[in-house]
Amino acid sequence: MTPNDRTAKGGGSYGPLNSPSLNSPEHESLIGSSRQRSQAYGLREMDAPDFSVAGRGLLNQTLEENSFLYQHAAPVMETLYQQIANTQSMVLLTTRSGMVLHSLGDADFLEKASQVALAPGVDWSEKSKGTNAIGTALTEEHPVVVHGSQHFLEANRFLTCSCTPIFDPYGKVMGALDVTGDHRSYHQHTMALARMSAQMIENHMYADVFPKEIIVRFHARAEFLGTLMEGIAVFTGDGRFVTANRSAQFQLTLSANALGAHTFSSLFGVSISQFHDRVRTAGTRPMNLCLHNGVTVCCISDVKSRMPFGGMHFGATASASDEPAADTQAKAPAKADAPSTAASRDAQRRESLSSLRYLDTGDTQVAAVIQKLYKVRGRDIPVMILGETGTGKDLLAQAIHNDSPRAGNNFVSVNCASIPETLIESELFGYEEGAFTGAKRKGSVGKVLFANGGTLFLDEIGDMPKHLQARLLRVLQERKVSPLGAGKEVEVDVAVICATNKNLKDMIARGEFREDLYYRLNGLVVRLPALRERQDLEVVTRKILASVCHSPTPIGISNQVMNLFHQFPWPGNFRQLYNLLRTAVVMVGCNEDIQMHHLPDDFLEEVQMADLVLPRASVKQMEVIRPAPEQAPAMTAPSAPPPFASTKLENVALGAMAQALRSTGGNVSVAAKMLGVSRNTIYRKKALLPADVWG
Incomplete structure (x- = not known):
């Protein structure tokens, strides 16, 4: 099917992606066609599903080939998952052929999902699994819901799946986004969330696909700039039309084919050179342009083209105003409407990691950090946590909150790197009902207001967009928030903790981070050491093992493996160690001891690449490090690793x-x-x- 065909059907990247409602004649016809294809493939309803998983080499190659799709989809998947968390569901990203690339899911649903191989490396095309949302959506190049018994294979009929294709800016299918859950908990709005998320992924791609072209973002209402509803049109340096997203086609009232005959001047009423002049003079203000159909729109533009004179570059980015669009009062947050974040769910699962005292496991650097934090406890001094990725900055932030006078109120975590830039403003500051198309009916409180009385943790603060840094600074200084679409400010009282793995002072020198915000956030700066720098590796290893294996007999770890751990540089720090041990425990089964052959292949590949030579396992080396069942791990530092090994x-x-x-x-x-x-x-x-x- 070509983009023209999709446009004619009203689907695909070049038209509104409206999936037929469940059990409508259109939907039944779509399912019927898919079932006929499934039978033609030689499948039978009682067949056992194909559980085979692509080999590591093929999966790695597929991930490399689809890295562009993955890097744009992953943060959107995180946001989508937060919206459906605790609903017995999971979010999946697939290739254009139907192979699963990435998945996120509720822990209680993952076990069910594993029964039908909803995991990376598994093929969910129609040829492999018959009628299912992923395979059928990719075949039809159209969003589709497959509910319960509508699945071709009986083994999959406990599922309901809502899937929408993801199109590249040229209208070609590059993958699919799917939400799968227990058929008993299906909600009719799931598909709408999936479609909006897919459109968000598609919109994010434009800047990377067209690094040198002129990208124009526009909407009739300025407050919609930077949101899912903005139109995006791409032009060459001399004004020829290249492509446009669905919203742009809708606002321009022209299909992709029709737009191909136009130029910038015929669509926006000014020549490309006049447009360049207006961009240069607009500064940070949105510009007004009149479309060919007489509609006036607000516009921002990323101009990266080379000027035809003097060999000089010029560029400007005009952004929408932060002024509120309506005179409405933001509501105070209610606990019943708490945003479900990955950090809060994780904190609930790991309640034992809830105090600073627990984190003091014998490392002198960490002990010094904790002593500093004790001194500022309850003093309303902002804390900035520095450290490499995976060093436990989020755990430290949670512990600071839990040991503070604010512990009875909310701890709200915001990962500035994982929330898409188009959503971070509404996520942080909230919005009123009707603030933009797709907004929740009752609006959204926003993370800052939800943290009122408690603690706001801004993780990866160095990744916050520059234009939002100014608004955050204003909130922190004035202690007031103005949600999107609200005309009045609401007072807010929060303790602020931020974390980053970047050098903010270098970013300030490059103009990437506001100096005034930096000095507002760095009341007390502490640094968490990397895992390779710490003295308590054995202690934290035993603690992690205890948390991932609940066997009556504590699991052990061989000296050979522990010696390797001491030599390894741990680029992923505790996150890498935790995932490695969790996998090893599954291999062991909680009733043996972790040996070399229990370690994941990718970890051993890194060891091989580093040319680390391990001695043959002697009887002494095969001895096992095991904590006494009735005792907590010792708090003294273990013996140091070989002095030269890590280096x-x-x-x-x-x-x-x-x-x-x-x-x-x-x-x-x-x-x-x-x-x-x-x-x-x-x-x-x-x-x-x-x-x-x-x-």
Whole structure:
């Protein structure tokens, strides 16, 4: 099916993606056609599903081939999952062929999902699984819901799946976004959430797909700029039309084919050179333009084209005003409407990690951090936590809150890196009913107001968009919030903790972070050491093992494995250690001891790449480190690792990566293949590599 065909049907990337309602004649016809295809593929309803998973090499290759899709979809999936959390559901991202790339799900539903192989590397095309939302949506290139018994294979009929294709800016299917859950908990709005999320992913791609073209974002109402509803149109430097998103086509009242015959001047009523002049003079203000159909729109533009004179570049980005659009009063937050965040769910699962005292496990650097935090407890002094990714900044923030006088009120975590830029303003500051199309009927309180009386944790603060930094500074200084669409400010009282793995002072020097916001946030600055720098590796390893395995007999770990842990540089820090141990415990089964063959393959690949030579396991080396069941882990520091091991391992790994990157001109994919590792392995160590290796 071509983009023209999709436009004619009213679907695809170039028209409104309205899926037929469940059990409507259109929907029954779509399901009937899919069932006929399933039978033609030779499938039978009673067949056992194909549980085979793509091999590690094929899955890694597929992830590399779809890295552009994944990097734009992952943060949107996180936001979508927060909206459906605790509904016995999961969110999946697939390739255009139907292979699952990534999934997020409720813990209590994941076990059911594993029974039908809803996991990365599994093929959910119609040829493999018959009628199902993923395969059918990709075949029809149209959103579809497959409910319960409508699945072709009987084994899948306990599911209800809502899936929508994801189109690239040129209108070609590049994958699919799916929400799958227990058929008994299906909600009719699930598909709407999936469609909006897919459109958000598609909109995010434009800037990366067209780095040199002129991207114009517009809407008849200024407050809709930067939201899901803005129109996006792309033009060449001389004004020729390239492509446009669904909202742009709707506002321009023209199909993609019809737009192809137009230029910038015929659509917006000014020449491209006049437009350049207006962008330069607009500064940070939105511009008004008149569309060919007489509608006046507010416009912002990223102009990256080369001027035809003097070889000089020019650029300007005009952003929508922060002024409220309506005179309405924001409501005080109610606990019943608490936003469900990944951080809050995780905190509930790990209640034992709830105090500063618990985090003091024998490392002198951490102990010094905790002593400083005790001194400012309850003093309303903002705390800034520095440290590499995965060092436990979120756990420390939660512990600070739980040990503070505000512990009885909300702890609200906001990951500034995972919330899409188009949503972060409404997520932080909330919005009133009717503030924009797709807004919740009763509006949204926003994270800042929901933290009123408690603690607001701004994780990855260095990734907050520059235009929102000014608004956050104003909120922190004036202690007032103005939700989107509200005409009045609401007083708010929050303690602020922020965290980052970036050098904010360097960002200030480059103009990427506001200096005044920095000095408003850094009342007390503490740094969490990386795992490789800590003295308490054995203590935290035992604590993690105790948290992931609830066997009556404490699980042990061989000296050979622990010696390897002491030598490994842990680029992913505690997050990497936790995931590794969780996988190892599954391999062990909670009734043996962790040996080398229980460790995940990707971890052993990193060890091999670093040329770490392990001695053969002797009887002494196979002894097991095991805490006494009736005692808490000792708080004294364990013996130090070999003094040269970590340095040797890290230097060899970094040297090999640097050489590979230089020889490939900074091409991570090719370098990873040369080294026999995943691209993520190189990206995890990006901060440690010389700047000149990136081409």
